Amino acid sequence: MSDIENEVFEKENATNKSSLLSSPNAVPNGSQIPRKQKKKWSKKRSIIILITLIVMTVWLLAIGIGVGFGLPELLEQKTKPLDQNETVRSGARNGNVNTGGLTINISHENQSEINREIVSVRDRIENTTELLKFQSTTLDPVDVERTRLEKELERKLKRKNDVDRTYLEDTTEAGLNTTAESRAQVTTKAVSYTSTDPTSVKVTTQLRLNETKIVDKVTDQPALEDIYEPEINSTTVPIVDANIPPKRKKNVRLVTVGAVAADHATCSDIGRDILDGGGSAVDAAIATLLCNGIMQPHSMGIGGGCFMVIYDQHRQAVDVINGREIAPEAAALDKYTNKSPLFGPLSIAVPGEVKAYWAAHQKYGKIPWKDLFAPSIKMARDGAPLSASAARGLRFIRNRLAKNLNTTLNQSYPELCEIYCDENGDILKENSTIYRRAFAETLQGLADEGPDYLYSGEGARKLIKDIKKFNGIITMDDLKNYKLKDTRAISYQYGNITMHTLGAPSGGPVMGLILKIMEGFNFTADDLSSLDKKTAMFHKMIESFKFVYADRLKLADPLFVNLEDLMNKMVSPEYADFLRQQIDTSSTHNTTYYTNLTSGNWDSYGTTHISIIGPDGDAVAVTSTINYYFGSLLYSPSTGIILNNEMADFSFPDKTVLDQLKSQTSNYVAPGKTPLSSMCPAIFVDNNGEAVLVMGSSGGARITTVNSQVAARILWLDQSVKEAIQTLRFHHQLFPNHIIFEEKFPKDVMNLLHTQYGHKYTERTTYMAVVQGIARDLTTREIQAFSDERKHGKASFLQRNVTVVN
Incomplete structure (x- = not known):
């Protein structure tokens, strides 16, 4: 050690000597402590004391806060x-x-x-x-x-x-x-x-x-x-004897969270894709309907009209839209004195289809309006195969017109034949490629400009020009003045299930009242267990049809006929009980037993229906039509639109229109009036606010009776939506007073209804109505959907991966 270092050390030692000796840990006299070791030991001691004080201070503060300052109250605020x-x-x-x-x-x-x-x-x-x-x-x-x-x-x-x-x-x-x-x-x-x-x-x-x-x-x-x-x-x-369960296996499986049921697979898929891309149920409905207008042109299109029921699960609210056609201003009874309103220019009513789409999208749309048109524009422009049901529709109108009206398709309706006939003038066959480029342009105009394109814009001018060439009576003012009509939404309670549909002029009150009468019979799956039980149940159903169809003859457009008392009666449970009590469970009767009215009517063969449930629980049911197969048989070459023949659904004095019988004055034609319809889209909701059945059908006057049978099988006979739709059906509308059975209906049932209950019947050689349904299993809550194979339909499902624990 150098002299300088020795001098510094001695000064430090002299300064600290007294404190070191007084410390309890002081080194005894005579002990030698190396100077560097002593310095290190002092620093360590200081650090230990400092840390101890900090730890104890924190510990005391924690106790003070917990006990003295009300930790429970602090927890109440923070947890x-x-x-x-x-x-x-x-x-x-x-x-x-x-x-x-x-x-x-x-x-x-x-x-x-x-x-x-x-x-x-x-x-x-x-x-x-x-x-x-x-x-x-x-x-x-x-x-x-x-x-x-x-x-x-x-x-x-x-x-x-x-x-x-x-x-x-x-x-x-x-x-x-x-x-x-x-x-x-x-x-x-x-x-x-x-x-x-x-x-x-x-x-x-x-x-x-x-x-x-x-x-x-x-x-x-x-x-x-x-x-x-x-x-x-x-x-x-x-704890005690309880065992910790083994770690359970978690599997991923596909679960259906939404579905689209249309009467063509391509259109169901388009609707499903809209849902999958974040679109609403209404978005999916519009895109599906536009597709249907191309794949099922004989049944519907933007040249027709529709009824729509929308269920918003979040609000648990129902909206209905009446987009049906109305009679033009020039329509009057005298114009139809010597002319048939079934086909041709006088049969065309002012279409409302696109206006209904627009109104629904304005309130419920999520995807841009323009995007909903893209798939259909592509199909119309690039070509799409003629569907099996459309090919059948072509065969039907060709054969029927030639037989009853002494004409052929290519002779009287050349514009339509340009699209659907071959070079020899014969109708095209299934899977033939159909190009509708003029229609693609019209869809593009609607996508870009909205409904104004067809009701006041360039599309409207083209359409009216073609209608004038056909000697039609619809004018530009008819299109400009078209407005959707406010229509009453009605509901029927069946146990813990509520059905929502539209009031008149739809078929909703007819379907709802039929089911309300059926409910009181307490049908169960056991009623299908034997021939006698099954036939007895069918007799009660048929008698329910007849009583309610007597009231149907009084229905009409409520803006032209006061229907308040009739509608209140038809939605009343007491009235259903009254009609049920009038039913003779052992025999049928002639028409005067059910009503004092003496006439009725058959209506259209066309129409289509779609049902949708989205992943958010929202649901849409839409029934759309141009009325008869290919409507009026008039095709607008400038717009590509096939025009409806909805005027044929009105009643005319002393006139039988093809297979119609005379009806009552309540449904007579008048400017701005909507004709009576059987269409009745419906959504059934349980007491949890979930849509458990979305359904509807096409098939004219048979819609309400077929809908009722399918719904009854799902609600009370424990059948799946597929079973209920596939089952053979029957129809009775009071006039004429006989049952119509679907082809291949069991002979033993038909014979027993005739011999034991007195019913007359006929067999239909073609299918009877076409149903599209989506149901939610009331136990598993899983979604089931089925499109009626009678029209070659196919449902499409929106599925998501969900982790489930086994």
Whole structure:
């Protein structure tokens, strides 16, 4: 050591000598302490004292906050409400906390410790469950917590000095050997919780919370170099005989969350794709209907009209839209004195289809209006195959016209034949490619400009020019003045199921009243178990049809005929009871038994229906028509639109229109009036606010009776939507007074209805109405959909991957 260093050391030694000797740890006289070692030892001592003061200060502050300043009140503000039980049990206080499906019960002698543990346990569980999406019903909380805590324990056991942290099985304080100079004090507290996750078995398990302190063996003070921060290590231990369930397998499977049922597979797929792309049920309906106008042109299109029912599950509200055609201003009874309104220019009513689409989209649309037209524009421009049902429609009108009106398609309706006839003038066959480029231009105009294009714009001018060439009576003012009519939405209650549909002039009141009468007969699946039971049930159904069809003859456009009393009666449960009591369950009767009216009418063969349920639970039912097959048989070459023959649905004095019979004055034609219709789209909703059945059909006067049969089979006869739609059906509309059975209907049933109950009947050689339905299983809540194969329809399903626990 140099002289300078010696001098400095002696000065420092003289300064600190008295304090060193007075210290309890002072070195005895005569002991030699190396100077550098002494300097190091003093610094370490200072650090230890400083750390000890900080730790004790923090500890005292924590106790003061917990006890003196109302930790429970602080927890009340910062965490979920606590349900603490102050009852003393075996000398211990108790507390519990509810969080995320777990109930945690904590026992401790000190209430502040309960508070502290509540905070810690809650933070651990809530952080874990948030991270692992504990709220999902596909996760088992027992598995989640056990897995996390086991991993945490494994990590913490690999601590300094390899301390053996054995978990104790009772609430005690015990010592564990750590190092030669220190020992561990471990306080173990039992905490229990019960899993209440709906997908798992209820199992009570136990969390064991260990608070560890490392202390000096001699002084019983914290050994600073070996101290561990207080921590909670947890594991799951069964209480009494309860067993922790094994970790359950989680499988991913496809679940149907939405569906589109249309009478053509391509159109169902387009609607499904709209749903899958985030579109609403209304968006999907519009895109599907536009497609139907191309794939099923004999049944519907923008040259016709529709009824629409919309169910908004979020609001649990129903909207109805009446987009039906109306008579032009020039329409008057005298114009039809010597001319048939079935085909040709006088049969065309002012179309309302596009106006209905627009109104629905303005309120419920999510996808831009223009995007809904793109798939159909492409098909019209690039060509689409002639569907089987459209080819059948062509055969039907060709044969029928030649037989009854002494004309042929290519002779009287050359414009339509340009699209649907070959070079020899014969109708095209199934799968022939149909190009409708003029129609593609019209759809593009509607996509770009909205409905104004067809009602006041360039499309309207083209359409009116063609109608004038046909000697039609619709004018530009008729198009400009067309407005959707406010129509009453009506509801019928069947147990805990409510049916929503439209009032007059739709067939909704007819279908609803028929089902209300049927409900009182308490039909069950047992009524299908034998020939006698089945036939007795069918007789009651048929008699229900006849009574309600007597009231149908009085229906009309409520804006022209006062129907308030009649409508109130038809939606009344008491009136349904009254009619049911009039039914003779052993025999049928002649028409005067049901009504004093002496005439009725048959109506159209065409029409189409679509049903939709979206992933958000919203539902849409739309029935659309141009009335007869290919409507008026007039095709606008400038716009590509096939025009309706809806005027044929009006009644005319002393005139029989093809296979119609005379009707009542309430349905006589008048300017601006909507003709009576059988179309009745319907949505059934349960008491949970979910749409459980969305349905409708095409088929003229047979729509209401067929809808009723299908709905009854689903609601009361325990049949799936597929079974109910596939089953053979029958129809009766009072005039004429006989049953019409679908082809291949069981002969034994028909014969028994005739011999035992007195019914007359005929067999139909073609299908009877076409139903599109979507149903939700009332037990599993899964969505089922089926499109009637009578018209080669096919439903399309929106499916999503969902994790399920086995």
